[in-house]
Amino acid sequence: MFIYYVFSSFGQMRTCKVTSTKERRFTDVTYKVIIKGMTSCEERDILNGITGAVNPGEVLALMGPSGSGKTTLLNLLGGRLIQSTVSGSITYNDQPYSKFLKSRIGFVTQDDVLFPHLTVKETLTYAARLRLPKVLTRQQKEKRAVDVIYELGLERCQDTMIGGSFVRGVSGGERKRVCIGNEIIINPSLLFLDEPTSGLDSTTALRTIQTLQDIAGVGKTVITTIHQPSSRLFHKFDKLILLGKGSLLYFGKASEAIVYFSSIGCSPLIAMNPAEFLLDLANGNLTDISVPSELEDKVQMENSEIETGNGKPPPAVVHEVMFNFDSSFYSTRGAL
Numbered sequence: 215m216f217i218y219y220v221f222s223s224f225g226q227m228r229t230c231k232v233t234s235t236k237e238r239r240f241t242d243v244t245y246k247v248i249i250k251g252m253t254s255c256e257e258r259d260i261l262n263g264i265t266g267a268v269n270p271g272e273v274l275a276l277m278g279p280s281g282s283g284k285t286t287l288l289n290l291l292g293g294r295l296i297q298s299t300v301s302g303s304i305t306y307n308d309q310p311y312s313k314f315l316k317s318r319i320g321f322v323t324q325d326d327v328l329f330p331h332l333t334v335k336e337t338l339t340y341a342a343r344l345r346l347p348k349v350l351t352r353q354q355k356e357k358r359a360v361d362v363i364y365e366l367g368l369e370r371c372q373d374t375m376i377g378g379s380f381v382r383g384v385s386g387g388e389r390k391r392v393c394i395g396n397e398i399i400i401n402p403s404l405l406f407l408d409e410p411t412s413g414l415d416s417t418t419a420l421r422t423i424q425t426l427q428d429i430a431g432v433g434k435t436v437i438t439t440i441h442q443p444s445s446r447l448f449h450k451f452d453k454l455i456l457l458g459k460g461s462l463l464y465f466g467k468a469s470e471a472i473v474y475f476s477s478i479g480c481s482p483l484i485a486m487n488p489a490e491f492l493l494d495l496a497n498g499n500l501t502d503i504s505v506p507s508e509l510e511d512k513v514q515m516e517n518s519e520i521e522t523g524n525g526k527p528p529p530a531v532v533h534e535v536m537f538n539f540d541s542s543f544y545s546t547r548g549a550l
């Protein structure tokens with residue numbers, strides 16, 4: 215299988231890089247859902263054998279086409295999806311998920327819930343009062359809120375209302391930073407974010423990811439899903455997981471993803487944002503991508519009758535073949 219190939223070729227060079235303490239490691243994570251119909255129940259695989267690791271000081275991006283399983287994986291890693299249909303192991307510092315670990319996790323969801331009539335400062339002050347331990351005094355909690363405001367560069371809008379549909383308030387980027395502030399106020403060791411840049415322009419998105427890098431820079435572990443990053447933003451991530459239909463296509467350094475795919479014969483045919491190339495590949499859209507001739511031949515052979523007008527096979531077919539391709543192809547390539 216493609217994913218095993220990806221990992222077999224990574225195995226040797228990565229083992230030494232995932233041994234530091236406080237590592238978040240996940241091995242062979244699989245998640246199924248049971249879909250109940252009128253007359254029968256159907257089991258559906260949402261994630262298949264996802265393996266990876268991330269250390270303090272790193273930002274791990276979960277990338278993939280819509281519906282590939284990014285949010286599901288994020289929820290699993292963040293301990294928000296504890297079900298019997300989950301298998302594999304997820305550990306932090308070699309320990310399984312626990313109540314103590316839960317208190318060390320910050321989770322920024324895609325749909326933020328903020329009170330529109332509170333100012334930025336009031337929002338973070340209330341978060342500090344509610345979430346910080348009782349042993350801290352009111353003054354200490356308020357100071358923590360002010361520290362977070364400066365940490366996230368929110369000082370200019372600290373007295374502006376959050377706003378909403380009926381009240382004009384802070385900008386989209388500031389709103390996202392308030393949501394991040396709501397979580398980092400408890401000084402979490404692990405910060406999870408679901409699409410923190412969605413709806414932001416590229417400069418604001420870059421600033422948001424820079425904020426995440428700064429948070430990681432002081433020893434935190436940051437795991438975030440990302441939809442379609444600009445190339446500048448893509449290069450800000452330390453590690454990358456590329457998912458396609460719930461399977462793992464790549465895990466490793468974000469900076470090495472393109473080199474890796476070109477080493478197995480998959481390269482962009484035109485100058486392209488690396489994220490765009492990886493998403494096209496994960497989608498099975500080969501319009502501007504070259505793939506190994508063995509793979510293209512196999513696709514053509516099996517599906518000559520459903521070839522598309524541009525001479526390329528349809529994405530769904532490419533995807534199917536990539537995942538179910540003859541393992542000898544991968545083992546040969548994996549030895550490179």
Ligand SMILES: Nc1ncnc2c1ncn2[C@@H]1O[C@H](COP(=O)(O)OP(=O)(O)OP(=O)(O)O)[C@@H](O)[C@H]1O
Nearest residue numbers: 247249260278279280281282283284285286287441
């Ligand atoms: N409880 C569930 N029951 C049925 N299907 C589910 C369930 N949870 C997730 N799925 C399906 O699993 C797939 C992955 O969903 P997920 O939300 O993780 O994708 P995603 O990559 O985050 O997508 P997007 O980028 O659009 O947010 C989707 O096809 C979704 O419909």
